[in-house]
Amino acid sequence: MSFDQEISVRSATNLDCERVQDLVFGVLREYGLAPDPDGTDRDITDIETHYLKRGGVFEILENADGNLLGTCGLYPLDDETIELRKMYFAKELRGRGYGKKLLERMIETARALGFRQMHLETHSALKEAIALYKKYGFQPTDEEKLTPRCDQTYFLELN
Numbered sequence: 001m002s003f004d005q006e007i008s009v010r011s012a013t014n015l016d017c018e019r020v021q022d023l024v025f026g027v028l029r030e031y032g033l034a035p036d037p038d039g040t041d042r043d044i045t046d047i048e049t050h051y052l053k054r055g056g057v058f059e060i061l062e063n064a065d066g067n068l069l070g071t072c073g074l075y076p077l078d079d080e081t082i083e084l085r086k087m088y089f090a091k092e093l094r095g096r097g098y099g100k101k102l103l104e105r106m107i108e109t110a111r112a113l114g115f116r117q118m119h120l121e122t123h124s125a126l127k128e129a130i131a132l133y134k135k136y137g138f139q140p141t142d143e144e145k146l147t148p149r150c151d152q153t154y155f156l157e158l159n
Contacts, residue, residue: 007069007098009105012047012058019068020044020060020086027088031125033149040147043075044086051075056082057109061089061098069093072102074110077119082110084120087129099132107136111158118158119143121150 012020021044025035035041043050051058051073061070072087084106089098110118120138122129130152138154 006063007061007093008064009059009061009102011052012060012071014046014048016060016068017045017047020047020071023068023071023090024086024088027090028149030091031123033123033125036149040149043073044071047073055113057106057113058086059102059105061093061102070098070102072106074106074113074118076115080116082113082115082118084118094128099129103132103136107156107158116158118156119153120155121147121153123150124152
């Protein structure tokens with residue numbers, strides 16, 4: 001599938017894991033956050049097991065040259081709840097509307113898969129992402145955070 005002539009989106013496989021880690025870890029460092037490859041970020045060392053085989057989704061955005069420019073995953077927590085994870089973009093893609101397009105795509109995908117609620121955890125340093133989530137109706141929650149580096153949790157009713 002293509003977002004436009006410049007950027008295409010496709011399902012990731014384990015062949016993409018190294019590039020996904022490079023992008024995610026680079027963005028985390030850019031915002032002063034530490035990657036955690038043996039804990040929080042272990043899910044991107046085996047995308048097929050952690051996402052696809054459990055009924056989730058993990059997609060990547062690439063340009064025409066095959067350069068990885070964005071990532072996003074949907075990770076089922078239970079039969080009704082799915083978590084939005086690893087939504088990160090390379091600097092050159094930010095502020096161009098791709099976050100909005102990908103978030104809309106993930107919300108519709110979650111609905112199509114039959115989930116009733118979407119959760120996410122994030123860090124207050126990711127101000128642009130938080131503004132986007134709030135624009136789409138995500139509400140803050142006091143739920144216990146599963147991810148040590150995150151200091152905020154949000155949810156969205158999908159019905």
